[in-house]
Amino acid sequence: MSNLPKILKVASDVLFYFVLGVIVLTVVVVAVVTVRGSVDANMVVPVTLRPDASAITLYSDTYGAAEIQVLTGTASFEEVGSPGHVAQSLLLVAAFLAAMMWMLQLIRRIFGSVASGEPFTDVNRRRIRTIGLLVILAEFIGQTVNFSLQQAVASSTTATGATLGANFTLDPTTLFLGLLIVVLAEAFRHGTQLQAESDLTV
Amino acid sequence: MPIRVNLDRVLLERRMTLTELAERVGITVANASILKTGKAKAIRFSTLDAICRELQCQPGDILEYEAG
Numbered sequence: 001m002s003n004l005p006k007i008l009k010v011a012s013d014v015l016f017y018f019v020l021g022v023i024v025l026t027v028v029v030v031a032v033v034t035v036r037g038s039v040d041a042n043m044v045v046p047v048t049l050r051p052d053a054s055a056i057t058l059y060s061d062t063y064g065a066a067e068i069q070v071l072t073g074t075a076s077f078e079e080v081g082s083p084g085h086v087a088q089s090l091l092l093v094a095a096f097l098a099a100m101m102w103m104l105q106l107i108r109r110i111f112g113s114v115a116s117g118e119p120f121t122d123v124n125r126r127r128i129r130t131i132g133l134l135v136i137l138a139e140f141i142g143q144t145v146n147f148s149l150q151q152a153v154a155s156s157t158t159a160t161g162a163t164l165g166a167n168f169t170l171d172p173t174t175l176f177l178g179l180l181i182v183v184l185a186e187a188f189r190h191g192t193q194l195q196a197e198s199d200l201t202v
Numbered sequence: 203m204p205i206r207v208n209l210d211r212v213l214l215e216r217r218m219t220l221t222e223l224a225e226r227v228g229i230t231v232a233n234a235s236i237l238k239t240g241k242a243k244a245i246r247f248s249t250l251d252a253i254c255r256e257l258q259c260q261p262g263d264i265l266e267y268e269a270g
Contacts, residue, residue, distance in 0.1 A: 200243040202233040 009111035016104040019097055026094045030087045043077040043089070045153050046146050048167040055161035072167060075153065092145065096138075103134050120195035125188040132181030139174045206266045209238045212257050227252040 049071040058066040106127040113119055150166035157164055213220060224234035229249060236242050250261055257264070 197243055200236060200241060202229055202237045202242050202245050202249050 005111055005114040009108065009115050012104060012108045012111055016101065016108055019101050019104060023094055023097045023101065026090050026097065030090045030094070033090070034087050044074050045077065045149050046072070047075045047153055048072050048150050048165045049159060049162040050165055051162045070165075070167065071162075075157075096142075099134065099138060103131055106131050118195075120188060120191040122189075122192050125185050125192055128188055129182055129185035132178045132183075132185060135178035135181060136175060139170055139178065143168055143170055204268050204270075206268050207237055207240050207242070207264060208266055209253075209264050212259055212264050213238075216257050218257070223253070223256060226256045 051068050051071060053067075056068055058068060060066070110119075110124055110127050113121060113124055147166050147168040150164075154164040154166055209220075209223075213223060220234050220238060221231050224231045227234070227249065233242075237245065253264065254261060
């Protein structure tokens with residue numbers, strides 16, 4: 001059997017423990033920030049801007065004038081002495097990393113089973129399906145959190161030359177990838193059946 | 203499974219153990235046991251050929267069809 005599954009297992013192990021380290025560090029930082037009671041930090045939040053008609057103009061000799069309808073990006077607010085918001089951001093990051101850790105753990109176990117020569121098992125089929133569903137769920141939750149943050153900013157902030165709004169968009173590529181992984185799990189179901197038959201063929 | 207495996211009877215007649223047969227045929231003892239206990243779903247012709255050669259028997263001596 002090629003060494004690739006073993007190499008991938010080692011790589012996923014390294015990544016897993018790296019992410020675990022980052023989560024532990026994040027939790028420690030949150031604790032320190034909360035205890036200290038004050039912090040110098042910039043708050044970076046997603047924003048959606050609808051520029052006023054004359055605020056920004058685009059003109060191309062080839063394509064003519066353009067109307068900019070929506071701009072998306074991030075705004076960096078200077079925030080001093082608000083550990084609550086910083087802790088909130090860090091906890092969101094920790095939650096995202098925890099989901100990534102769960103996925104990495106599933107991937108580690110899949111690579112481990114491939115390295116040991118038994119990839120087609122019902123357990124692996126369930127792991128792959130879980131990864132696919134996690135990818136889809138992460139996209140929904142991520143965009144929901146993004147949308148909520150944008151709404152929170154829009155409701156408490158004024159902009160000159162533009163209107164602040166909120167945008168909820170799902171990345172079709174991510175959704176398609178998640179769906180593809182779920183379909184792959186179904187292919188593994190067939191592989192598991194073939195493996196079971198092969199195991200009982202003498 | 204309507205196909206019954208009479209391997210234990212033929213082994214007894216030839217005074218051979220399952221382990222010996224597995225070694226001579228080139229399959230694992232676990233696989234030989236799966237065959238003997240009727241849990242096998244399929245048997246390769248190459249395996250059947252080797253078993254018949256070692257036990258000096260016909261396929262019909264070790265495989266029997268039972269209707270119903």
